[in-house]
Amino acid sequence: MRKRNRDEVGKGEGTSQGRATTGKTAEKNISLTVNGKLHELMVAKDVNPWHTLAYTLRETLGYTGTKIACDHGSCGACTVLMDGEAVLSCMTLTVECDGKNITTIEGLENAKTRELHPLQQAFVDNTAFQCGFCTPGIIMSAKALLDKNPSPTEEEIKQELAGHYCRCISHYEVIKGVMTAAGKGR
Amino acid sequence: MRTEYRHLGKATPRKDARAIVTGEAEFIDDVKLPRMLYGKVLRSPYPHANIKNIDTSKAEKLPGVKAVLTYKTVPQWKWGEPRHEPVLDSKVRFVGDAVALVAAETGEMAEEALELIEVEYEQLPAVYDVEEAIKPGAPQLYTQFPGNVIPPDPPKSVPKLLQRVVMGDVEKGFEEADFIAEGSCAYENFANPLPPEPPGVIATWEGPEQLTIFTASQSAAMNRNFAQPAMGLPDIRVIGTQCGGSYGSKNANLRPVTFAAALAKATGRPVHIYYTKEEHFNAYSLRLGSRIHIKAGIKKDGTVTAVSGEWLVNAGSYTESGKYQIAVGLGETQILLRCPNWNLQTKLVCTNRSPSGIIRGFGGQELESAWVPILSIAMEKAALDPVEFFKKNYVKAGDGYYWRDGNWWVYRGVDYSKAMQKGAEAFGWKDKWKGWLKPTAINGTKRIGVGVGVHGNADVGEDESEAWVKLSPDGRAIVHACVSESGLGQRSSLCKMAAEVLNLPLDRVNIAPPDTHVNPYEFGLVGSRGTYTVGSAVIQAAEDAKRKLFELAAPVLSAKPEDLETKDGKIHVKGKEEEAIPWRRAMGVMRTCTGQGRFETDFSLANFMMTFTEVEVDVETGKTELLRVVAATDCGQIIDPLVLEGQLHGSLGSAGIDTALFEETVLDKNTGHVLNGNMMDYKWRTFVDLPEFQNVILETPIPSHRFKAIGVGEIATAPGPSAVLMAVSNAIGKRIMDYPVTPDRILKALGKI
Numbered sequence: 001m002r003k004r005n006r007d008e009v010g011k012g013e014g015t016s017q018g019r020a021t022t023g024k025t026a027e028k029n030i031s032l033t034v035n036g037k038l039h040e041l042m043v044a045k046d047v048n049p050w051h052t053l054a055y056t057l058r059e060t061l062g063y064t065g066t067k068i069a070c071d072h073g074s075c076g077a078c079t080v081l082m083d084g085e086a087v088l089s090c091m092t093l094t095v096e097c098d099g100k101n102i103t104t105i106e107g108l109e110n111a112k113t114r115e116l117h118p119l120q121q122a123f124v125d126n127t128a129f130q131c132g133f134c135t136p137g138i139i140m141s142a143k144a145l146l147d148k149n150p151s152p153t154e155e156e157i158k159q160e161l162a163g164h165y166c167r168c169i170s171h172y173e174v175i176k177g178v179m180t181a182a183g184k185g186r
Numbered sequence: 187m188r189t190e191y192r193h194l195g196k197a198t199p200r201k202d203a204r205a206i207v208t209g210e211a212e213f214i215d216d217v218k219l220p221r222m223l224y225g226k227v228l229r230s231p232y233p234h235a236n237i238k239n240i241d242t243s244k245a246e247k248l249p250g251v252k253a254v255l256t257y258k259t260v261p262q263w264k265w266g267e268p269r270h271e272p273v274l275d276s277k278v279r280f281v282g283d284a285v286a287l288v289a290a291e292t293g294e295m296a297e298e299a300l301e302l303i304e305v306e307y308e309q310l311p312a313v314y315d316v317e318e319a320i321k322p323g324a325p326q327l328y329t330q331f332p333g334n335v336i337p338p339d340p341p342k343s344v345p346k347l348l349q350r351v352v353m354g355d356v357e358k359g360f361e362e363a364d365f366i367a368e369g370s371c372a373y374e375n376f377a378n379p380l381p382p383e384p385p386g387v388i389a390t391w392e393g394p395e396q397l398t399i400f401t402a403s404q405s406a407a408m409n410r411n412f413a414q415p416a417m418g419l420p421d422i423r424v425i426g427t428q429c430g431g432s433y434g435s436k437n438a439n440l441r442p443v444t445f446a447a448a449l450a451k452a453t454g455r456p457v458h459i460y461y462t463k464e465e466h467f468n469a470y471s472l473r474l475g476s477r478i479h480i481k482a483g484i485k486k487d488g489t490v491t492a493v494s495g496e497w498l499v500n501a502g503s504y505t506e507s508g509k510y511q512i513a514v515g516l517g518e519t520q521i522l523l524r525c526p527n528w529n530l531q532t533k534l535v536c537t538n539r540s541p542s543g544i545i546r547g548f549g550g551q552e553l554e555s556a557w558v559p560i561l562s563i564a565m566e567k568a569a570l571d572p573v574e575f576f577k578k579n580y581v582k583a584g585d586g587y588y589w590r591d592g593n594w595w596v597y598r599g600v601d602y603s604k605a606m607q608k609g610a611e612a613f614g615w616k617d618k619w620k621g622w623l624k625p626t627a628i629n630g631t632k633r634i635g636v637g638v639g640v641h642g643n644a645d646v647g648e649d650e651s652e653a654w655v656k657l658s659p660d661g662r663a664i665v666h667a668c669v670s671e672s673g674l675g676q677r678s679s680l681c682k683m684a685a686e687v688l689n690l691p692l693d694r695v696n697i698a699p700p701d702t703h704v705n706p707y708e709f710g711l712v713g714s715r716g717t718y719t720v721g722s723a724v725i726q727a728a729e730d731a732k733r734k735l736f737e738l739a740a741p742v743l744s745a746k747p748e749d750l751e752t753k754d755g756k757i758h759v760k761g762k763e764e765e766a767i768p769w770r771r772a773m774g775v776m777r778t779c780t781g782q783g784r785f786e787t788d789f790s791l792a793n794f795m796m797t798f799t800e801v802e803v804d805v806e807t808g809k810t811e812l813l814r815v816v817a818a819t820d821c822g823q824i825i826d827p828l829v830l831e832g833q834l835h836g837s838l839g840s841a842g843i844d845t846a847l848f849e850e851t852v853l854d855k856n857t858g859h860v861l862n863g864n865m866m867d868y869k870w871r872t873f874v875d876l877p878e879f880q881n882v883i884l885e886t887p888i889p890s891h892r893f894k895a896i897g898v899g900e901i902a903t904a905p906g907p908s909a910v911l912m913a914v915s916n917a918i919g920k921r922i923m924d925y926p927v928t929p930d931r932i933l934k935a936l937g938k939i
Contacts, residue, residue, distance in 0.1 A: 064216040065209015067430070069382040070463045074865035077382055105209035120207040124199045127828035130673030130836065132206035133382040133430030139207060161873040165865065167382055167431050168673045169835040171873055173828065 030098045032056075034063060035107030047094045054078040054089035057104060065105035065136050069165065076164035079137035080104050086144035105136035108143065119143055119181040128177035130168030138164050142178045151182055188885055189823075193682040193692055194893060195885075197828045201678040201696070202428070202671055211428040214386035214402035219456040222388065223252055225449045226296035227459075228286040228303050229469055230278035233312035233538040233858025234325060237276050237285065237305060244302040245288060250295035253452040254303065255287040260448045265416035265440045267341050270328060271504045271541075273444045278307075279327050279503035280538050281858040282469030284441070289449040289457050312538035312858050316374070316477055316500040319537045327503065327536040336501060336508065336534040346592030348513040351493075351520065351528040353588075359492025359527030363483025367564035371923045373555035373907060374475035374500060375850035378868065379545050379841040383430020384466040385439065389446035390456035397447055398423045404432035404672035405710025406700040412438040417447065426700030429672035433840035434546040434900070436672070437710060439471055439506060441541070467863035471543025472851060473841055474511055475500025476552035480530070484564045488575045490525040497532045497553060504541035507548075508534045513590035514645055514713075515549030519557065520587035521597075521642040521792050523579050538858055540851070545841060548713065551904035554641060555846075558908035559923055562915075566622035572912070573610050573619075576640045577603045581792060589644050589789040597644075598889060599896075602794040602820055605884045606640075609818025612882045613798040623919045631806040634813070635917025639905030640796045645713030646896050647788035652706035653723035655684055655731045657779040659770035661755020663688055663728070665697040667720055668708035674899055675829035676716040680724045682825055683893060687728035689753045706782075714793055714897035717825065722891040723783035729892075731781025738779070739772035791890060793898045795819050797837065797905040803917040805936060808929030810847060810914055812877040817902065819881075822888030823895040833899035834881045842903030844871055846910035848926050 030041040039061060041047045046060055054071075057063040057080065066089060069077035073091035080089045081103040108117040116124065119139055129135040138161060145152055145160040152160070157178045166174070205211040242254040257274040264272050274284055286303050290296035311325040318324055319334040327334055338349035360366060388400040397420050401409055406426030413422050429436060442459045449457040461470060480495030497515075501508040512532050519530075565575050580603070581587065586596045610616065618626045618636045627634040654666040665684050671677045677697050685695040698704050708720070736747035739757045743750065743765075751760050758766035773779060800814040817834045824830055837843055848869040852861040862868045887894035907925060915921045920935040933939045 058215075063209075064212075067213070067383070068215070069384070069430075070865040072463070072864060072866070075382065105207075109208055116204070116207065123207045124203040127197070127200060127203070127675070127826075127832060129203075129206055130675075130832050131381065131383070131429060131431040132202070132211055132673065133213065135206050136209045158873040158876070164873065165382055165870060167380060167433070167839045167870075168832065169837070169839045169871075170832055171876055172835055172879060173832060175873075 030094060032097055032100060032102060034061060034102045035104060041094070043095060049093070049095050051094045052090050053080070053092040053094050053097055056094040057089060063104045063106055067133055067136055069133065076141065077134050077137045079140045081140055081144055084144065084147060086141045105139060108139070119146065119178070122177040122181035126173050126177040126180060128170055128173040130170050134164060134166045138166065138174055146182055154179065191686055192689065193686050195824045195827065197826060198682065198692055200675050201681060213383055213430050214388065214400060214427045215460050217388060217400055217427060219388060219390060222456040222458050223289040223291065223449070223453055224293040224296050225287060225289045225446055225457045225459040226293065226300055227284050227445060228300045230281060230283040230285050232278060232307055232309050233281050234310040235278050235307040236310065237278065238308050239306040240286065241304040242286065245299040248295065248299045248302060250291040251288060251299045252455065253289045253449055254299065255448055255452060261451060263417045263444055265412065265444070266504055266506060267509055268336070269416070270330065273448050280540055282540065283503065284445065287445050287449055289453050314537050314539055314853060314855055316475060316498045316535045316537060319535050320533065327538065331536055334536045336505065336536065338509070338534070344591065347509055348516050348588055348590050348592045349509065349532055351516050351530040351588060354527030356492045356494045356527045356529045360483045362485070363491045364486045365564055365567035366481060366483045367560055367567060368481040369560045369563060370477065370479045371556045371559045372477040373552055373925050374477060375845060375925045376472045376475060376539065377841040377845040377849040378467060378472055378851055379433035379435045381431025381433060381435060384461040384463055385436055385442050385470055386460035387442045387446045388456055388458045389443065389450040391450055391454070395420045397421070398425065399443060400425050400427055401443065402427050402429050403436050403438065404429050404670055405437045405712060406670045407668040407702050407708040408438040408710035409443060410702045411709065413440055413443055416440060423701070423703045426670035429670055432672040434544045434548065434712070435471060437544045437712060439543050463865060464863060467868065468860050471506060472502065472540045473545040474508060474542045474549070474552050476556045478556040478560065480557060480560050482561055482564045484568055486568055488568065488570050488578045490523055490579060492527040493525055494529040497530060499532060499534045500539065501534050501536050502539040502542045503536065505534065506541070506543040508542055510590065511549030511552070513549070515553035517587055517589045518550035518641065518643055519553055521581045521644065522554065522640060524581065524585055539853065544712070546900055547904045550641060550643060551907070554904060555907040555925065558639060559911055562912055571619060572638050573606060573615055576796070577606050580640060581642065587644070591789070595644065595789045597790060597792060599791045600820060600886045600888055604886065605794060605818050605820040606796050608884060609796050609798060609816055609882045612880055613816040615798060618800065623916055623921065625917050625919065631804050633803050633805055633917040634800065635803065635913045635915070636798065636800050637909040637912025637916060638796065638798050639909035641901045641904035642792040642794045643713055643901050644789040644792040646715055646718045646793050647791055648713050648715050649709035649719065649787055651708050651720045651723040651785045653720065653727040653783045654706055655724065655727040655781045657731050657735055657769065659773045659775050659777065661769050662694045663690060665695065665724055666705045667697065667724055668700050668702055668705035669697070669711060669716065669720060670700040672711070674711060674716065674833065675826055676711055679717070679825040679829065680720060683721055683724055684728040686893070687725055688732060691754060694755065712900065714900040717895050717897035718791065718890045719785045721895065722785040725892050726783030727781040729781065730783060731779050734779045734781060735769065735772060742767060742772050791888065791896060793896050793901060795898055795901045795905055797843070797909045799843070799906065799909045799913045801910065801913040801917055803914055803932060805918060808932035810927050810932065812843070812847060814878045815843065816880045816882060819898045820884035820886050821896055821898050822890060823885055823893050824883065825895060830883060831881050834902050835879055837902035837906050838871055840903060843906030843910060846907040846925050846927060850926055
């Protein structure tokens with residue numbers, strides 16, 4: 001209820017962040033498809049050149065399921081899929097994302113039935129999280145892995161997730177969760 | 187012997203599982219309030235300086251800036267124990283200390299304003315080492331703490347606080363000893379618990395005496411308990427958000443809270459403060475530093491005859507709870523060690539390091555990690571197997587200890603020797619242990635070694651909790667206990683306990699949000715207390731609610747209340763389940779049945795954790811690898827097996843076992859700056875570095891509450907560091923006395939550099 005509504009983009013305060021926007025006119029649109037929904041963002045109005053994809057997703061578009069922890073590409077919390085590849089959204093500038101197809105954690109469940117993606121269900125069933133802050137990023141990387149390699153070995157899962165910081169140490173349960181999801185043919 | 191329950195002991199999905207895996211879980215940075223401003227903090231580049239002059243005029247003129255506060259304009263709130271930390275001061279005491287606060291329409295505007303604040307500092311000499319700080323002529327941090335020593339007086343709120351252990355006759359004890367070990371050791375690498383989510387808070391004043399705080403705390407209610415007296419007793423409503431990891435560090439750390447509250451007061455608008463990861467590393471609280479000079483006497487059979495020494499505790503520049511951590515540490519060392527003769531003194535010392543705060547392990551991990559390596563020398567002299575030594579000396583029913591309240595408590599819990607034995611068997615200790623400073627195996631340049639550590643805490647029964655359980659006519663129950671969720675699964679576990687008492691399906695029991703204004707008193711989720719203390723209050727409340735329900739149902743069923751039973755939201759006379767009536771028939775539809783429960787402090791039970799570690803050290807390169815961990819405990823009754831397993835795995839991270847292997851906050855002692863304050867340079871364990879990890883969990887009924895359970899999560903980290911030091915020493919055949927065991931230290935011990 002307190003969260004910013006995803007449909008409010010471009011309507012009111014909070015969308016043009018920062019100092020360099022005053023007096024400038026919008027020059028270019030960035031088309032960003034997020035979880036199947038097209039967003040037209042105006043540069044210098046909705047997006048400034050220094051805005052990261054993580055910032056745009058969270059602050060401008062309201063996809064707050066994507067988490068920012070280190071904001072320096074070291075912890076993996078902000079991982080999203082860009083055209084199917086796992087990327088660090090805190091290290092990606094939004095102005096470089098024109099025409100890209102983004103999937104965030106909010107885009108995994110079945111939009112109509114609200115049925116969880118098998119990976120999400122496997123994380124629930126294995127309690128593959130503790131505090132849950134790093135979970136969206138880990139699930140997105142795991143999804144990228146399973147999309148390419150539906151039956152990974154434990155070692156391949158570890159390699160794929162090596163860049164993800166999980167301080168509670170849910171690693172063991174995460175590996176089980178990904179294996180469970182993989183076992184179900186993803 | 188073990189009771190089979192409907193819910194307890196079975197793996198059930200966490201209540202918040204769906205929210206977590208879909209990204210819907212609401213963390214502090216996901217909360218946006220209307221008209222919310224963004225607060226930022228100007229931080230000191232110097233470790234110790236007076237602020238000679240501060241000019242905020244340019245910053246104030248920047249468009250979008252709503253308030254700029256300095257030590258001259260902030261409210262005169264003070265916190266810490268004793269109260270020594272103002273919101274802002276005319277003096278800075280560490281690199282990263284707060285100098286000024288800004289609130290603006292956006293975070294970027296606030297950051298730009300920080301750059302426009304002009305500060306003239308008078309630099310002062312700084313001191314970082316605990317023993318340098320107490321020398322005559324050392325730089326003084328506080329006029330009220332001469333010699334940089336914080337006086338050991340108890341806080342005003344409690345009559346006594348344990349600040350030393352003195353009993354028996356140590357001289358006589360040393361005379362009776364067959365062996366005496368004496369030495370110094372330090373656990374002062376100031377590792378960062380480093381939750382992934384940085385600290386954050388939103389403050390908004392609803393009226394001059396009415397403050398609302400949204401916080402990422404692991405113990406939302408504690409913020410009200412601690413902030414009220416610090417801020418002149420306004421009404422403070424605290425609402426907990428999902429907590430993205432804490433490990434003790436996000437309890438009631440009032441630094442960001444007072445920053446946000448001061449800015450909110452000045453602007454009349456909600457203010458959001460969310461630390462960057464750099465601030466989290468460089469300007470937030472860390473674990474206490476711990477250094478010990480100690481002497482221990484033991485007999486050939488492992489009986490400890492005397493302990494005498496001094497524990498020097500580095501509080502850094504400010505301390506949230508240093509005295510309490512000393513008190514708990516001193517109590518915990520008596521749980522670990524039965525000994526009739528003690529003279530263990532302490533000093534809590536200020537230095538120009540990062541502030542210290544509540545961190546998992548809370549004094550005990552700090553004391554034990556420095557003290558067990560010296561105790562190991564005594565065990566070596568007596569040629570004792572440490573597992574056998576710990577079995578003999580760990581607290582048993584009828585033994586006593588001075589707990590943190592300064593009172594003598596007699597332990598009435600179970601004997602944990604069985605859990606130690608089961609853990610040792612699972613680890614293969616008997617085969618792997620070859621004696622002190624002897625490797626388990628040698629493979630070329632690689633040496634295998636094993637070590638063990640132990641820990642226990644009587645704070646499982648600390649402080650008070652209240653709970654209500656509210657039954658509604660639709661056959662559902664709501665638990666009211668002001669409990670946050672920081673990863674422990676406690677909110678779900680409390681629902682399971684209530685569902686068990688009420689014999690309801692788990693999906694019919696929910697818990698109210700962590701909000702001080704919709705729940706009764708709660709201290710917080712600390713010291714593994716949730717299972718016993720909050721659990722007791724919830725169980726009592728559920729039983730009370732059920733009793734009231736049966737009183738209403740008795741006339742309807744023409745039976746006595748004591749002859750009634752309930753299942754799945756229906757009531758029946760025992761043995762006549764087919765004649766059950768729904769709750770609403772007993773209650774009517776315009777009523778709830780609310781039961782109350784309350785728990786009061788009990789330090790007569792302690793939990794237990796033993797950690798076995800196996801390491802491989804390359805004597806050519808000095809690199810240490812953790813191969814295997816066995817964590818052994820006895821929790822009485824498992825509430826949720828997957829949640830518990832996760833808590834025990836957590837012993838690696840969050841300033842636990844890895845603080846012995848590679849974690850440390852590296853300080854440049856010339857400038858006072860942290861050199862590795864980012865997630866690249868600060869080392870942490872990744873998915874490809876996982877050791878083999880086995881949990882051995884016993885369920886011997888513990889006389890706590892109806893379900894005979896006790897919490898163990900908090901202490902999971904504590905025995906690890908000393909176990910690793912022991913394992914590495916055994917692997918290389920040389921005693922290592924420093925944390926962490928970097929390649930440099932290994933090679934130095936081996937005489938190779």
